[in-house]
Amino acid sequence: MSTIPGQVRLSWQDPVTGEQRSPLLTCPIAFGREFARMPAELNNHRVARIVLNSSQVSRYHTLIEWVQGHIRVTDQNSSNGTWVNGVLQPSCNVSNGDLLKIGPYEITLMFTLDGTGLPTAEASEQSIIQVPEPDSPVPAEPAAAPANVLPPACQAHQVVVQDLYATQLPVEEIDYLAVGAGLGSFIWVDFLRIFGAAPQQIRALGIENRPYARYQRLCLNSQIPPHERLRSNSDSCPDNIWGWPGYALREAWHEFNKGKLNPALQYLWQVFAEPTFAQTYTPRAGNVFASIDREAVRIGWPQIYQFGRVRAIRQTHDGRYAIAYSPGRKQTAFVVARYVHLATGYPVLQFLPDLKAYREQTRDFKSVVNAYEDHNHVYETLERQGGTVVLRGRGIVASRIIQRIHEARHRNSNIAILHLMRSPKPKGNRFRKAQRPVDNHFEFQPFNWPKACWGGTLRDELEQATPEQRTNLLADWGGTTTADRKDWKEIVQQGLDQGWYQITFGEVTRVVPNAQSRPTTYIQEKGPRGEIKLEADFIIDATGLDSKVKASPLLNDLVTHYNLPLNPAGRLAVANDFELLEMRNQNGRMYGAGAITFGGPYAAVDSFLGLQYTALRAVDGLVAARAPNLRRLNGIGSLLQWLKWAQNQAP
């Protein structure tokens, strides 16, 4: 593709969703928080207007122009200024590869002055791969319309229940139905049971019987075995709606009973002083899963769970919902329920576009991997014969992979990591009077959101904000962070000192195989050095998961069929109690939970505690709607239910 002078490829990672954006635009280009405040035309040229959502961005913040053969960046008297390569600049000419910082947005500029040879790698919005699944008798369907598998009875806006029976296919009628049967479903069902619903009133449809199966697989793939710790709080307990006793107290008690006083006191000190005077306590993955197993038996999950791949969701004419699913290959069955809960989780993995292109061209799925895929062969090979790994992304998963490679180096010291980052990180995000700490270009935060997002001032503020303000707040609080763990910091520092761990900054222009079929990354560095190349044995993409509704055939069908609104982040729009208001059907209610609702009233939707918050709000909503057998849980009733939990009795 040839380009013309004044064309600039902008490239940044969205701080809200983590998606890569890389539009190719012609100058003049304006940046600001409000579309209408930026000029539509300048000197008879149409202005490309880019809206950046953040309270750190002014309404009209910065202008990029083509002036006498140069690309010029001019700040528009913004409150927080425009930074070019880390320097505050009222106005300056920029070079190819320069980094523009506007609030929490870090935008790389790529262009050539004569307009030729501009890197053409365009980030595809669809640069995704499927989340790894277990071997299943019912395969995931292609992204084509799921309606294909449905009988004509399901094509209507509102399905007549008798028509479903007329198909001669199995039909079950039930009060409460959870779609997904993962952790989101499990936690909702846990609340339903404790609020009074009986197991025979509830059905959970999914493809794995243990509610944490998929989560656990992603943990194992991203190198968190059972004895390693999750990035989760002590009192975020998916097995206990009260969060007490938390995992720290339980682990301390366990150690104390083994006569080990020191670790017991250490865990208690951690939850007492974290994060200011002690490293934040986090539970071991294995302990969390074991506690969920216990609670699953207590609430009758084996009775509630039903294998089935959900194909479509429809309203019924009598104020309920019909769910079509496949209980086996080429089979279809229906569940009809009045109260439905959707918690289908992350539909796909984000995969960096250049890496996805590499795999599609070379069919080499071993050298270039996503951190959430099973990639143990990488460590096995490294331990056997040494090698170099290019690591992309700087979140919690990247940290854990560095730790894993550090372990591998004990077996083979001939292993090196090239950590490729888009830009330096001298300072963390700012929000009003507070700033996030940074060390070695890693931004630190105990959990994936500031703590007060779960139940403090920030939760309150986000809930009360308008959809547009919510996007601003999420951009300010978001971004890629990792946990401030002493061992990780020491490993990184040691690696830097000894030279086996290096950080390189730059924008990837392409990844291609070299003569030995090893993946070679070409990156654009700023300044005269221009393009440099990194050769490696493996590339690991640790950039994340994606929950766009359009990526899930089931949700896409639901959204299309009922013309449901999406929120600004492209996820399901939900009310403050997580109801999908547009799906309300007489007395019938539908709720959403987890990653598919991100961008709405609550930031930490995909965390254990966030799922509990969501379930609590949704079940309180059901109590208000007089759903059968549910009573509001509070006071002595709550205490009595907790005593049952403590004694492991059914609710």
Added chain:
Amino acid sequence: MTPTLLGRWQTRILLMETVGLVVTLLFSGGILGSPESAIFLWLLQYIVVFGLGWDYVYIQIQTFRWDQDWPAALQWLAALWEGVFIVLLIEIVGVKLPGTAEDWHLGWFIVHYSFVWIAVFVTSQSLMRLIFPRWRFRGGQWL
């Protein structure tokens, strides 16, 4: 803890006037410590009333913290300060707070204050969550 201002106020009033009151009655009734005296009941109310003002200060400090949180360790430091403040007021500045003119005894104040505070802290970390399942999601609001 990630309290909101309303949550701080509600939790302080509830716990001080229930758990704190029970502990205080042991002192004012003479079961614990010095001869029975109403001064402990007065002091409890001063702790609550001044505390409502301190809560506002703490919330301001919290906004400088990225996580906008308030670890248990800071709760203890704040409690220490609130106790010291009352001692300063009475012992050093010599303010005549109504109800505290008679029976003031620094040693017994420290014992009483410590008992009240520890009882309130332990309850807030355990029973409060069990009785009010929404409390932890609402920054300490239980109403």
